[in-house]
Amino acid sequence: MGGAGSPRLGCVLRIDRATYDAIVAHAREDHPDEACGVVAGPEGSDRPERFIPMLNAARSPTFYEFDSADLLRLYREMDDRDEEPVVVYHSHTATEAYPSRTDIGLAAEPNAHYVLVSTRHHGEQTGLAGDEVEFRSFRIVDGVVTEEDVEVVESYLFGHSPTTVVYD
Amino acid sequence: MAIEVRIPTILRTHTGGSKTVQGSGDTLAALVDDLDAKHPGLKNRLVTEEGKLHRFVNVYVNDEDVRFTGALDTQVKDGDSVTILPAVAGG
Numbered sequence: 001m002g003g004a005g006s007p008r009l010g011c012v013l014r015i016d017r018a019t020y021d022a023i024v025a026h027a028r029e030d031h032p033d034e035a036c037g038v039v040a041g042p043e044g045s046d047r048p049e050r051f052i053p054m055l056n057a058a059r060s061p062t063f064y065e066f067d068s069a070d071l072l073r074l075y076r077e078m079d080d081r082d083e084e085p086v087v088v089y090h091s092h093t094a095t096e097a098y099p100s101r102t103d104i105g106l107a108a109e110p111n112a113h114y115v116l117v118s119t120r121h122h123g124e125q126t127g128l129a130g131d132e133v134e135f136r137s138f139r140i141v142d143g144v145v146t147e148e149d150v151e152v153v154e155s156y157l158f159g160h161s162p163t164t165v166v167y168d
Numbered sequence: 169m170a171i172e173v174r175i176p177t178i179l180r181t182h183t184g185g186s187k188t189v190q191g192s193g194d195t196l197a198a199l200v201d202d203l204d205a206k207h208p209g210l211k212n213r214l215v216t217e218e219g220k221l222h223r224f225v226n227v228y229v230n231d232e233d234v235r236f237t238g239a240l241d242t243q244v245k246d247g248d249s250v251t252i253l254p255a256v257a258g259g
């Protein structure tokens with residue numbers, strides 16, 4: 001995956017196959033409008049576990065914005081579950097999967113992996129590798145964009161310690 | 169009693185890492201001034217030079233987006249809960 005520019009050592013988005021596919025499917029579905037959403041995970045875990053597609057309130061091929069009431073509900077819910085947005089994703093439908101100036105200016109989650117998906121070639125049936133949807137991941141901190149590797153794992157359940165149930 | 173204000177991750181550099189701070193005021197504008205006195209720089213992140221809320225910062229008073237209740241003129245009182253959330257948006 002990687003792409004142009006060498007990702008920083010140790011900087012990687014590790015994401016399970018089902019979530020990866022769900023993000024791509026959402027982007028294809030909403031094409032030519034931009035699709036957006038988050039994948040939440042336990043605070044500090046860096047594990048994107050809960051896929052939450054969001055409505056693009058702008059319904060636009062060049063802009064996305066979570067609806068303001070949805071945004072509040074989402075953050076309230078993550079708060080209640082001790083989660084954070086591990087991945088914030090959106091699609092570009094006519095340009096490459098790289099953060100735009102607007103994306104960089106508005107990025108407000110320094111701990112998140114910003115996933116960019118491009119569906120610009122998804123309608124072309126060329127039979128070549130080029131008709132794949134592009135999927136790239138970035139950190140955006142203080143206006144600085146750092147691309148990172150994307151590692152798709154089969155499932156997060158492997159290697160987990162047994163689930164413990166806490167009653168409070 | 170005071171007004172409880174929830175601070176998003178990106179603004180916690182102004183609050184020493186606190187997720188929640190307390191403030192007071194009769195309007196959102198007064199509350200923001202009070203918060204800025206205790207947590208310098210916060211106002212700049214919320215309000216433009218023209219004195220309006222930033223387009224891509226959402227502020228809610230008791231779950232109501234203040235864009236629909238008078239923006240910075242929105243009335244607040246002790247016991248209210250205010251939530252600040254940067255928009256999740258881009259191009």
Ligand SMILES: [Zn+2]
Pocket residue numbers: 090091092098099100103258259
């Ligand atoms: Zn974008």
